[in-house]
Amino acid sequence: MNKRHDGGGARSAAASAKKDRAAKRNQSPFSAMHTGPGRALTAVYGVFALSATARAGYQVIREFDVAPVAYSLSVIAAVIYIVATISLVIGNRISHRIAIASCLIEFAGVIVVGVLSFTHPEDFAKPSVWSSFGSGYGFIPLILPLIGLWWLSLVGRRIRTA
Amino acid sequence: MSAPVTVLDEQPTKLGRVFTVFTIVLYAVSAVLAIWSIVETIRNRPAGTLLLGASALLLLLLIVQLVLSIATFGSTHDVDPLLYFGYVITAILVIALAGFWAFAELSRWGPGVLAAAGLTVIVMIERLDQIWQ
Numbered sequence: 001m002n003k004r005h006d007g008g009g010a011r012s013a014a015a016s017a018k019k020d021r022a023a024k025r026n027q028s029p030f031s032a033m034h035t036g037p038g039r040a041l042t043a044v045y046g047v048f049a050l051s052a053t054a055r056a057g058y059q060v061i062r063e064f065d066v067a068p069v070a071y072s073l074s075v076i077a078a079v080i081y082i083v084a085t086i087s088l089v090i091g092n093r094i095s096h097r098i099a100i101a102s103c104l105i106e107f108a109g110v111i112v113v114g115v116l117s118f119t120h121p122e123d124f125a126k127p128s129v130w131s132s133f134g135s136g137y138g139f140i141p142l143i144l145p146l147i148g149l150w151w152l153s154l155v156g157r158r159i160r161t162a
Numbered sequence: 163m164s165a166p167v168t169v170l171d172e173q174p175t176k177l178g179r180v181f182t183v184f185t186i187v188l189y190a191v192s193a194v195l196a197i198w199s200i201v202e203t204i205r206n207r208p209a210g211t212l213l214l215g216a217s218a219l220l221l222l223l224l225i226v227q228l229v230l231s232i233a234t235f236g237s238t239h240d241v242d243p244l245l246y247f248g249y250v251i252t253a254i255l256v257i258a259l260a261g262f263w264a265f266a267e268l269s270r271w272g273p274g275v276l277a278a279a280g281l282t283v284i285v286m287i288e289r290l291d292q293i294w295q
Contacts, residue, residue, distance in 0.1 A: 016268060035267065035269075035271075036267075036269055036271055037271055037274070038271075039263060039266075039267045039271045039272070039274070039275055040271045040274035040275050040277075040278060042263075043260060043263055043274075043275040043278050043279065044278050046259060046263075047256055047278060047279065047282050050252055050255060050256060051252055051256075051282070051286075054248050054249075054252045055248075057248075058244060058245055058248055061244065062242065062244065062245075
């Protein structure tokens with residue numbers, strides 16, 4: 001930790017970071033899922049898990065009858081974000097597969113709910129995370145699973161070639 | 163408005179001004195944190211003590227916000243407390259966890275985590291402000 005400077009020590013800090021990551025990879029190769037760029041990805045997933053859960057919880061407790069379809073989908077989305085976050089944090093062979101599966105479900109969910117919110121607007125009187133392709137969240141729900149799949153396949157490929 | 167109401171009005175406006183200033187401070191600190199983190203990510207630096215200190219400051223300010231709003235929530239609003247405090251507590255959790263997560267990462271992606279958290283908190287402060295009004 002003594003290498004933690006703001007200025008001149010950055011290079012040595014970066015070097016020690018590289019060593020750190022190499023050491024981690026030796027412990028369990030799949031822990032690379034949540035280091036480096038994967039850490040930023042995991043953080044974004046964590047933010048979505050937390051905020052989707054908080055929002056879905058509020059919607060179900062306070063006004064479930066207003067839009068039961070949209071709010072049930074909010075709960076499902078929240079659960080999938082939690083599963084993805086936990087799999088990224090665990091970082092082993094099995095959780096790598098689970099993370100890929102949850103990214104695929106997520107992407108399918110965004111597409112299906114996005115289409116449904118235009119074809120059946122009466123069921124989506126209130127917004128859920130995935131309605132209108134996640135436009136209420138800056139389309140991050142649409143892009144995030146793609147970035148996730150890209151990163152997870154990169155990690156998988158690195159492990160297979162190593 | 164009748165005379166007794168104006169007497170009662172004086173307290174909320176003073177309080178309102180305190181809240182407005184505090185909201186601006188929150189916006190400023192989280193914006194500085196987000197921009198600074200993005201710059202550090204681009205410069206390929208790990209999260210330094212100063213940057214982690216800035217996120218700790220934001221965490222502290224959010225806790226102050228929580229205490230302030232608990233103290234003044236009572237009679238001033240008909241806002242749903244579950245909605246409002248749900249947002250405040252989520253924002254506190256996001257910054258606290260992001261701080262730990264960034265501290266553990268000794269590469270450019272430590273600030274990357276803080277950038278994501280900072281941008282999230284800006285949006286959440288905006289929502290809090292909307293809910294409060």
